[in-house]
Amino acid sequence: MLQSEVVSHLIQQIYHSRPDLKLSKRAVHKILFKVRTALPEDDPVRKNIPFYWYNYGPYSEVVEASIDTLKVKGILREEETHRGNSLLMLTTTNLTDTLNELEEASAIVERIVRNIDPYHIESFVNQIYREDAPYEFMPLYKVDFLNLFEEYLKLHPVGQTTLNRYIEDDTNPQIDRLENLIYDCEAELVEEPLFEEFNDEFTSYVSGAGKAFDIIRKNEDNAYTITESTCKTAVEIWYTFVKGVRILDEGHDEYYDNKLEQWEVEYRSAISNMISEVNAFNRNIRESVRPTNRRNANDRSKRILSSLIEGYLS
Amino acid sequence: MPPLHHFLDTNILVGSRIEWDGQHHHTHRYMQQDGFLRHTSERVYKECTGVFGLFRRTITKYLNYLVKSLPASPDPFTLDRTIQKLTERYTLSLKNEKEKNVLGSFVQQNMDDLRNCALGTEQDRDTFRQEIIDAIKGALDSLDRDCRPDDPSAPVVCYTCCPEDYDSHLPDQKSALITAIGYEPDILVILDAYFIQINRIREDVSLVTADKTHILNNRKKIEETLPGITIREPGSFFTG
Numbered sequence: 001m002l003q004s005e006v007v008s009h010l011i012q013q014i015y016h017s018r019p020d021l022k023l024s025k026r027a028v029h030k031i032l033f034k035v036r037t038a039l040p041e042d043d044p045v046r047k048n049i050p051f052y053w054y055n056y057g058p059y060s061e062v063v064e065a066s067i068d069t070l071k072v073k074g075i076l077r078e079e080e081t082h083r084g085n086s087l088l089m090l091t092t093t094n095l096t097d098t099l100n101e102l103e104e105a106s107a108i109v110e111r112i113v114r115n116i117d118p119y120h121i122e123s124f125v126n127q128i129y130r131e132d133a134p135y136e137f138m139p140l141y142k143v144d145f146l147n148l149f150e151e152y153l154k155l156h157p158v159g160q161t162t163l164n165r166y167i168e169d170d171t172n173p174q175i176d177r178l179e180n181l182i183y184d185c186e187a188e189l190v191e192e193p194l195f196e197e198f199n200d201e202f203t204s205y206v207s208g209a210g211k212a213f214d215i216i217r218k219n220e221d222n223a224y225t226i227t228e229s230t231c232k233t234a235v236e237i238w239y240t241f242v243k244g245v246r247i248l249d250e251g252h253d254e255y256y257d258n259k260l261e262q263w264e265v266e267y268r269s270a271i272s273n274m275i276s277e278v279n280a281f282n283r284n285i286r287e288s289v290r291p292t293n294r295r296n297a298n299d300r301s302k303r304i305l306s307s308l309i310e311g312y313l314s
Numbered sequence: 315m316p317p318l319h320h321f322l323d324t325n326i327l328v329g330s331r332i333e334w335d336g337q338h339h340h341t342h343r344y345m346q347q348d349g350f351l352r353h354t355s356e357r358v359y360k361e362c363t364g365v366f367g368l369f370r371r372t373i374t375k376y377l378n379y380l381v382k383s384l385p386a387s388p389d390p391f392t393l394d395r396t397i398q399k400l401t402e403r404y405t406l407s408l409k410n411e412k413e414k415n416v417l418g419s420f421v422q423q424n425m426d427d428l429r430n431c432a433l434g435t436e437q438d439r440d441t442f443r444q445e446i447i448d449a450i451k452g453a454l455d456s457l458d459r460d461c462r463p464d465d466p467s468a469p470v471v472c473y474t475c476c477p478e479d480y481d482s483h484l485p486d487q488k489s490a491l492i493t494a495i496g497y498e499p500d501i502l503v504i505l506d507a508y509f510i511q512i513n514r515i516r517e518d519v520s521l522v523t524a525d526k527t528h529i530l531n532n533r534k535k536i537e538e539t540l541p542g543i544t545i546r547e548p549g550s551f552f553t554g
Contacts, residue, residue, distance in 0.1 A: 183447055187374035191407075203367035204360075210451055211458075282363075286458060301449040303423060306332045308369045308449075311419025312412060313329055313524065 001101065006048040007066040009102055010035060012075065013109040015090040021113070022079065022087040025067060026056055027121045030128055031112055033058040037132055038108045045105045050255030052246040053134065055239060057125050062255075134250035137188040137241075145181040146238060149231045152178065156227065172217045179213045182206050194244055197271055201278050205237060208282040211289055222288055233281040240270040319515050321507035322354045322470060323523035324361040326548060327461065331453045341524065344548035352470040353515065355506035359461050359472050361499075363454060370450045372413050373420055377431070377443055379404050384432050397421070397428055473514060476506045483509065487539050494535040500528040508540040520546045 014031055015021055023031075029051075036049045051058040067088065070076040078086045116124050126147075129139040152174055186206045189199045212230040216223050244267045245251040247260055329341030383400050401421050408414050421428065431439045462468035464475075480488045484505055491501045504521065511519040521536075521543055523529045529536065533545040 183370070183374055183443075186371050187378050189371070189375075199371075200364065200367075203371050204364060206370070207363055207367045207450075207454055210447075211454070286463070289458060300427070300445055301452065302332060304420070304446055305449040305453055307420045307423035308373070308416055309329055309332055310423075311416035312365060312369070313325060314415050314419065 001048075003048045003062060004066055004069065006045060006102065006105075007032070007060075007062050008070055010049070010105055010109055011063070011066055011070060012090075013102075013106045014113055016106070017110050018113055019090055021118060022089045023118055024085060024087055024121065025064070026125070027116075027118065028067060028088060029059055029063050030057060030121070030125055031109065031116070032060065032063050033128065033132075034112050035105055035108045038112075039105060043104065045102060047253075047255070050253035052252035052256050053138070054242050054246055057128055058132070134248070135188070135190050135245065137185060137190055138245070140181065140188055141185045141241070142238060145178065145185055146234060148174075148181065149178055149234060153227055153231050156224070175213050175217050179210065182209050190245070190248075192248060194247060194267075198240065198244055198274070201271070201274055202237060204282060205233060205278045208278070208285045209234075211285050215285075215288060220290070226285070226288060229281060229284060233277055236277050237274060240267075240274040243267040243270045318349070318351055319511075319517055319519045320350045320352050320546075321510065321519050321521045322352055322358065323503060323521065323525060323529070324358050324365065325524045326522050327354065327358065327362045327457065327470070328365050329524065331456055340547070340549040340552065344522070344551060347551055350551070353510060353519070354461060354470050354472050355476045355503070355510065356463065356472060356474045357476060357506055358503055359457070359463075361503075362457055362461075366450050366453050366457075368413065369416060370447060372408075372416055373446050374443060376401075376404060376417055376420075377439070377446075380428070380432070381439060388432050390429075390433060393429055393432055394425065397425070397432065473506075473510050475513070476509050480505045480509070490539045491536065494539075495528050495532050497528045500525065504529065504536060504540070504543075508543055511540075511542050518542050518544065520544045522546050522548055522551075524548065 010032060011028060014023070014028065032049050033051050036046055036051065039046045048062070049060060050062055051060045053059070067076065071078065071088075074091055076088050077091050079089055080086055126139070126143045129143045133139055183206065186203060189195065189202060209230055212226050215226050216230075243263065246256075247263050247267060326341050326344065330345040333342050380397070380400055384396065388396060398421075401417070405414050405417060408417065427442050431442050460469045461472040463472045465471060477483045479502065487508065488501060488505060491504060492498070495501055495504075507519055507521045511517075519542060521529070523545065524547065529545060530547065536545055537543060
């Protein structure tokens with residue numbers, strides 16, 4: 001069977017048990033990714049569904065092309081929701097029967113589809129990050145840190161203030177959680193030569209973000225714009241990271257090996273943009289920080305710092 | 315009479331973030347001395363923040379490794395040896411010599427806390443990690459207080475006007491220094507000092523550094539190539 005036939009057949013199988021299902025393209029990609037991971041290593045169908053990790057999780061150019069073909073053939077059609085999202089739905093009730101060589105894969109499709117909630121596909125995607133992402137950094141940064149940060153930004157619109165600045169109270173458990181998470185992410189950066197420059201820039205961002213979170217905690221006048229720029233820079237960093245991670249062996253299937261050269265060019269260009277973005281972010285934060293009194297470091301802090309500096313100067 | 319204007323290298327700004335009780339580091343004492351106008355460049359400032367960021371990354375990564383690698387109930391009598399062995403193994407995975415030195419010094423001087431982390435609760439470990447992060451944050455804050463961009467009233471004026479590289483601005487000087495020193499990051503810092511001297515300060519400038527390998531050992535060549543620049547160690551300014 002041709003690769004395109006295998007994938008087209010499996011996409012149609014998604015609708016086999018639930019013909020009324022309406023799914024985003026993204027959901028179709030993720031379902032077939034899960035099928036691929038559930039198949040035994042030596043199952044020939046696996047090779048027909050090649051993936052790489054990208055902006056929103058595992059992505060397949062083969063799946064994308066098959067969706068387009070099914071739309072052209074009139075088997076699938078796209079419908080726009082009132083929120084402007086596109087959903088794929090089946091136009092025919094005459095689905096092809098399950099082919100013998102795809103019996104196992106089809107059964108897996110059915111099992112996955114039975115268990116997903118099409119209205120909350122996000123939790124299915126998050127589960128994929130946690131179970132299948134090749135590096136610990138990915139679920140930590142994308143699912144835990146970025147999602148929480150974007151949620152925080154939505155819940156704290158411009159103009160909203162708290163009493164923190166008047167009562168000199170800078171407790172903010174959500175910001176504490178975000179700050180802890182960004183340090184967790186830094187401790188799980190990908191240790192590959194390709195990522196050396198990325199890691200240094202990420203660390204530079206983390207140092208700036210630490211100062212930004214202090215400003216946000218105090219809820220100063222510029223807190224919203226600082227939150228927004230810290231979050232925006234974090235998102236840009238993710239888009240750079242995924243341009244790099246797909247190049248690594250763990251980040252793509254062999255099928256895409258012929259794209260590596262082009263991907264590396266795109267990654268280098270993204271790194272260069274990221275450096276400018278992080279520099280601009282840090283400059284802005286540095287200008288926004290109000291001069292504060294010296295922190296009173298305790299003996300333990302002094303010992304920690306002096307041990308590090310002594311090692312650096314030795 | 316030595317020049318009143320000093321251009322500070324990264325090691326001086328990093329080293330002066332703490333008070334030293336040892337005899338071999340003079341950076342903090344040097345920063346306490348009055349009577350000098352101190353300057354630096356944005357490049358040096360960024361190097362400093364990069365150094366502190368690397369401290370944080372190195373140690374938090376190491377703590378993750380240590381926690382994952384220690385046995386569930388470590389034997390308190392052999393714990394120091396276990397930590398040392400794990401540290402040695404972890405150090406082998408580090409490629410950067412500076413990182414190795416930083417980690418070695420950290421482990422040696424914080425063994426009590428590492429032991430408590432190994433025997434204590436998750437909360438004890440979180441508290442220790444937070445102290446490390448706060449110590450770095452304190453150093454970064456202190457750096458920001460001292461080095462304010464283009465502010466003549468700052469303890470250290472941090473110039474943002476230096477070119478990214480000196481290929482078009484000072485090509486002959488750069489080429490001469492590359493032949494002698496061969497390490498571009500330090501050459502760019504030296505050229506920052508010269509660029510600021512000829513374009514902003516317009517008086518003689520001492521480049522203050524503790525870097526023996528690339529700068530102090532090449533003092534003569536640098537001073538010949540860049541008239542108006544003298545190379546000095548921080549200890550050379552102490553009186554009495």
